[in-house]
Amino acid sequence: MGKTEMGKEHMADYVDVNGRKIRIRTPEVSEIDENGYFRRQSNAFTGHLGSKEHPVEKGRYILFWSTGCAWSNRAVIVIDLLGLSEAVKTEAVDWTDRPEDLGWEFVHSPGHINPETGAQFLSELYYNTDGDYKGRTTVPALVDYRTKTVVNNDFQMLTVLLETEFSPLHHPEAPDLYPVRQKDKIDRLNSWLYQNVNDAIYRACFARSVEAYYEGYHTFFDSLSVLNTCLEKQRFLLGDYITDSDIRLFTTLARLDINYSRHLGPCPGLSDYPNLWDYARDLYQVPAFRRHTHFQEFAARQDSDRRGQNFRFHPYYDMVVPGTDFPELWSVPAAREKLSSDPPHRFMIK
Numbered sequence: 001m002g003k004t005e006m007g008k009e010h011m012a013d014y015v016d017v018n019g020r021k022i023r024i025r026t027p028e029v030s031e032i033d034e035n036g037y038f039r040r041q042s043n044a045f046t047g048h049l050g051s052k053e054h055p056v057e058k059g060r061y062i063l064f065w066s067t068g069c070a071w072s073n074r075a076v077i078v079i080d081l082l083g084l085s086e087a088v089k090t091e092a093v094d095w096t097d098r099p100e101d102l103g104w105e106f107v108h109s110p111g112h113i114n115p116e117t118g119a120q121f122l123s124e125l126y127y128n129t130d131g132d133y134k135g136r137t138t139v140p141a142l143v144d145y146r147t148k149t150v151v152n153n154d155f156q157m158l159t160v161l162l163e164t165e166f167s168p169l170h171h172p173e174a175p176d177l178y179p180v181r182q183k184d185k186i187d188r189l190n191s192w193l194y195q196n197v198n199d200a201i202y203r204a205c206f207a208r209s210v211e212a213y214y215e216g217y218h219t220f221f222d223s224l225s226v227l228n229t230c231l232e233k234q235r236f237l238l239g240d241y242i243t244d245s246d247i248r249l250f251t252t253l254a255r256l257d258i259n260y261s262r263h264l265g266p267c268p269g270l271s272d273y274p275n276l277w278d279y280a281r282d283l284y285q286v287p288a289f290r291r292h293t294h295f296q297e298f299a300a301r302q303d304s305d306r307r308g309q310n311f312r313f314h315p316y317y318d319m320v321v322p323g324t325d326f327p328e329l330w331s332v333p334a335a336r337e338k339l340s341s342d343p344p345h346r347f348m349i350k
């Protein structure tokens with residue numbers, strides 16, 4: 001049974017795809033409360049990598065992610081920065097072209113079948129892990145391809161697990177993105193970022209009441225002002241070096257002008273926060289950030305079309321966005337080195 005509305009249960013529906021019994025996607029309605037606020041589902045799979053059950057091993061896990069998704073984009077950037085790309089596979093998923101809403105499909109695998117797991121849809125792996133799973137089947141999902149089960153879809157913890165538990169597999173010169181002496185600060189900052197920035201924008205975009213919309217909207221933009229002030233005198237969020245927190249902020253900022261604003265309606269742009277705009281471009285100079293930031297995908301229309309939220313025609317999204325070279329715009333140097341006591345280096349090496 002799946003929940004479609006608060007308090008209402010219904011039988012799950014299935015369709016047959018190439019002899020596979022695929023469950024129809026669970027809509028977000030169960031995440032809207034009685035006052036129209038979006039309350040994100042909790043992360044169902046929080047397996048601790050590095051435990052006896054889920055040992056850290058090369059060639060055992062695959063991370064499914066989507067180029068448009070800020071939560072999963074973080075993990076791919078971290079894997080690249082830490083030199084884990086050989087040890088942990090990554091594969092981008094995309095929304096299925098099928099008429100039924102079936103969620104993420106392995107469209108980049110040969111014949112749409114992911115070779116490590118034999119699955120065609122991400123949902124197959126979720127229900128293989130828990131046949132009674134009730135939520136949306138989301139990325140990021142780290143899958144153990146020996147057991148074909150989802151070990152972890154906890155976007156809050158995933159990058160930290162990669163930064164800590166996977167350290168035996170890191171490149172010898174990998175940056176320290178989660179230094180022990182800054183751990184508490186990073187954890188506190190990450191919670192603040194989640195509540196006030198990363199999730200706040202979704203609370204506005206998915207709001208189903210005026211009150212809920214303004215809660216998300218004001219929380220988000222007020223927080224950008226706070227961050228803009230904080231970044232006036234320091235290069236990165238915690239000083240001279242990039243940490244896990246910067247990656248979390250970056251993936252949200254990169255989507256503001258091209259994607260989130262489409263759902264929000266009239267709102268400020270990133271360049272209205274000059275320090276944040278320079279800071280975002282400073283991060284974009286790092287190859288691992290640049291390689292996994294697919295502006296053209298953020299600009300794609302399917303997401304809003306799917307939710308029926310797009311404007312019919314809007315010159316900005318229909319002409320300006322497709323006609324703008326975002327990688328070039330973001331490549332303009334930011335000149336923030338002067339704020340650092342170690343200008344040539346963006347990373348602390350262990």
Ligand SMILES: N[C@@H](CCC(=O)N[C@@H](CS)C(=O)NCC(=O)O)C(=O)O
Pocket residue numbers: 025040041042043066068069070071103104136137138139140153154155
């Ligand atoms: N893990 C979190 C957040 C991840 C998340 O929402 N990912 C989105 C993409 S940004 C997703 O995979 N959505 C699939 C769906 O809604 O069916 C959750 O389960 O809510």
